[in-house]
Amino acid sequence: MNQLKIVFIISHVHKSLQLEWMIDGLVRKNIQLSFILLGQSKTELSQFLHDKNLKVFHIPLAGKVSMILAFFKVFSILRREKPQVVHTHLYHANLIGLFAARLLGIKRRIYTRHHATLHHQYYPKAVYIDRFINKLATHIIIPSNSLYETLVNLEGVHSDKIRSIPHGFDLAYFSTRDTTIEKFKSKYKLKGSHPVVGVIARHTEWKGIQFIIPAFREILKEYPNAHLVLANAGGDFEKEIAAMMLAIPDANQTIIPFENDVAPLYHCFDIFIHAPIDSKCEAFGQTYVEALAAGIPSIFTLSGIANEFIVNGVNALVVDYKQSEMIAFNIRRLLNDPPLSKRLIEQGRVYVEKRFSIDQMTTRLEKLYLTGE
Missing domain, CATH: 3.40.50.2000 (Glycogen Phosphorylase B;)
Structure with a gap:
């Protein structure tokens, strides 16, 4: 059986135990993982991935101009890597990564929703971007069911797109x-x-x-x-x-x-x-x-x-x-x-x-x- 090939795209994360635990768990399965990190290159997450001998691409991201450059770099990497799945985490990764994956025709485009009603309450203009990201994705992971109402009732997401998967923890x-x-x-x-x-x-x-x-x-x-x-x-x-x-x-x-x-x-x-x-x-x-x-x-x-x-x-x-x-x-x-x-x-x-x-x-x-x- 061929290995499933997944590219994770993550933006502006310096350190995340939860991501590290998730990656450790996925490494033990028959999955080929690669990572595109948007933002600073010298982070604890980056070091963790290198220590695991996982393929990592670093793309600087700071400002609107760099977003355009980052998009073309992500597009190029995805076209070369040819993953079956793209899974994105956090705002800029969602926007850049899912848009590039959509243009390349990658069939499974997934993002994990890490914010709830924040944009609706404090940054209403960002809701338009959220709705665009929702359309780019084929699946949206919600870590808690409280997000269901936000996505369906406030942002018009079809319930078929939503998958509830709570975060996992290394409880030891x-x-x-x-x-x-x-x-x-x-x-x-x-x-x-x-x-x-x-x-x-x-x-x-x-x-x-x-x-x-x-x-x-x-x-x-x-x-x-x-x-x-x-x-x-x-x-x-x-x-x-x-x-x-x-x-x-x-x-x-x-x-x-x-x-x-x-x-x-x-x-x-x-x-x-x-x-x-x-x-x-x-x-x-x-x-x-x-x-x-x-x-x-x-x-x-x-x-x-x-x-x-x-x-x-x-x-x-x-x-x-x-x-x-x-x-x-x-x-x-x-x-x-x-x-x-x-x-x-x-x-x-x-x-x-x-x-x-x-x-x-x-x-x-x-x-x-x-x-x-």
């Missing part, structure tokens, strides 16, 4: 040695702090960090050694978040611009919080899975994939959107009820192990690549 990665955790606590000056409340989210308005900070301020009144960690920070709401953080003493806060190795970071937290502002703003929401895989008692609002597997009081505590008071109440609840925290930890791991393995994801991807189903 989230089991971290105590020595590594201690190093991270020292690195971020968290030793002696309790409780450590963790948030891993970009500083953008719809992530809801602005509702977590007031809740933490209330907890700080009762727990003077409490510590708030905002990790993988940075974004278009950064100034607003920084202004709110001025009300928290420096000794009780840590802001981490970016941390590649998130597993030991999760294990530094006593409580994890993720509070997006509505049910559809997350396309997936990997922190829901990561926090439970790491065994951290968590407080969530439901968005993206959380709508499908988070059960209030069973594997996490659920609060209403934009409700600082409820977040503070549930922090106290976890601190005052260790048996509840223990049950949430146990059930959280059970739920993610059932739904989010790499093997489940790559098996479904392989079926889509081979049959379109």
Whole structure:
């Protein structure tokens, strides 16, 4: 049987554990993989691919003129490689890669949708490009079912194009040695702090960090050694978040611009919080899975994939959107009820192990690549 030949096109990704895990899973199958990376050439993703001895093409991308040049380079590579499948990730890769693949008559043109209602809410002109990308694709992978309504009702996509394939995770990665955790606590000056409340989210308005900070301020009144960690920070709401953080003493806060190795970071937290502002703003929401895989008692609002597997009081505590008071109440609840925290930890791991393995994801991807189903 001839190997299935797939070209992945990915734009502006420096590091992505989720992509690395997916690639590892696909390498173990009878699939020939090649990659076109748009953007910077010296990235951790690029190094990962080279270490795997996979074929990688680097194409610079910065500005409108370079987009035109990138299109012709992608077109040339695809014409030479002759893949049966092109699978694209992220905005520029979708636009350039699917357009080139369409012109070349490549029969299976797939993209994974990584944003939800972002463009509809904040960048309405970009919705026209989204609709064009949708037409170029033969299949659209949605990592959570909350995207179905956005694609079908707001963007006019025919349901036959849509395939629901949740992201997969190397769940063993989230089991971290105590020595590594201690190093991270020292690195971020968290030793002696309790409780450590963790948030891993970009500083953008719809992530809801602005509702977590007031809740933490209330907890700080009762727990003077409490510590708030905002990790993988940075974004278009950064100034607003920084202004709110001025009300928290420096000794009780840590802001981490970016941390590649998130597993030991999760294990530094006593409580994890993720509070997006509505049910559809997350396309997936990997922190829901990561926090439970790491065994951290968590407080969530439901968005993206959380709508499908988070059960209030069973594997996490659920609060209403934009409700600082409820977040503070549930922090106290976890601190005052260790048996509840223990049950949430146990059930959280059970739920993610059932739904989010790499093997489940790559098996479904392989079926889509081979049959379109």
